[in-house]
Amino acid sequence: MRESWSRIDAWLRTHAPASFRVLAPPADPGTVEKAQMQMGLRFPSDLLDSLACHDGQTEWANVFPEKPPVPVADMVSFWQTSVELAGDDPDLCEPQEDGGEPWWHPQWIPWAHSDCDAQIIDMREGPARGRIGSSQHDDSASFHGGWPSLAAYLEDVADVLEHGGTVGPWAPYLTSDGELWWAFAGETTLNGSPLTPAPTSRKTQRTSS
Template sequence: MIWRVNWTRADAWLRSHAPELHAKFLPPATAADVAAAEEAIGAPLPADLAAWWTACGGLEEADYAPLVPEFYSPFGVGRALEVREMTMRIRREVAVDPRVGDVDSYEARKLGEPAGSLIGDLWLPLFVPIAVSASGSYLFVDLREGPLHGCVMPFDNVEGADEEPLWENVAAMLAGVAEWLEGDFLAEWRP
């Protein structure tokens, strides 16, 4: 399980080099929490995301720290579900381009596109937020079907999902986290 190796590296680095930050992590999710999340989302979570959440509880919003390269602070499962619901509602009511017309049809069409497809300003029900930047932009896991199912993409708070995936899955993202911590993290962030 490559995700475990990568998160273990990151966790060990935090314990050794940033214990005050490590102490701020919330308790990890339980299997019941993950099952409840899957029920709320209406789809199974990728194994690497579910496993990461059972190892890492994320940080409170007030304890922002850019642990996911280079600007994102990780969510636990509870905060992820809150942000998902809020963002779906806000994006659907306010941010969708008025030229779209029928938002339901537009959403259905976008849900049918393969994971990793750019979407713009609508937050789809199969987007699972996993981290937030200080500016309020998100990283999310795309649960749409396709070869990139489970990829990690950025969602800009102004432009939406208009960039290619950053990582093919959560395991690859966690490798980036470990490399970031072991490399440039201390130069970029001071507790």
């Protein structure tokens, strides 16, 4: 996890310094411990390692292909609101009749979110514990097409920044202001301004066979 963050940080410093400045400093350990107590959950080791590198972002920015990581205090706020909204309503907090996920479960950690939608870490017991999925404000949650862990997700982000490619459907670009921006592969403009495919790191660029 720390290696993935080191690679992401290095790429941002070189190619998109304005985006790097959006990343927050490490989280306060006391704040992290308090958050776990408030949520009644123990965070997975990869989330703890991530928070020891950056406590989310200081403002919204499209630095990641999914939702922007948030400070640990915002994780607690989103979690509390979602738990309160779901309450005991079986339509919201219980699996669907077809076996689909509920709208919200108290053992989900919203490590990244915006616009009332979240990228969640599933801490329910079982072989899939720690996997990454998505929670929608107007639909049930889903783990289809997600990652087995936060560590695997951030490693994918680091690999794509260094070597090229996509993270799911998202490809990295640079805006006309030199900021990192993730969009569908093949996009060429953002609000009428050009998008440039993000450069790879020369030392690690893959050679074509």
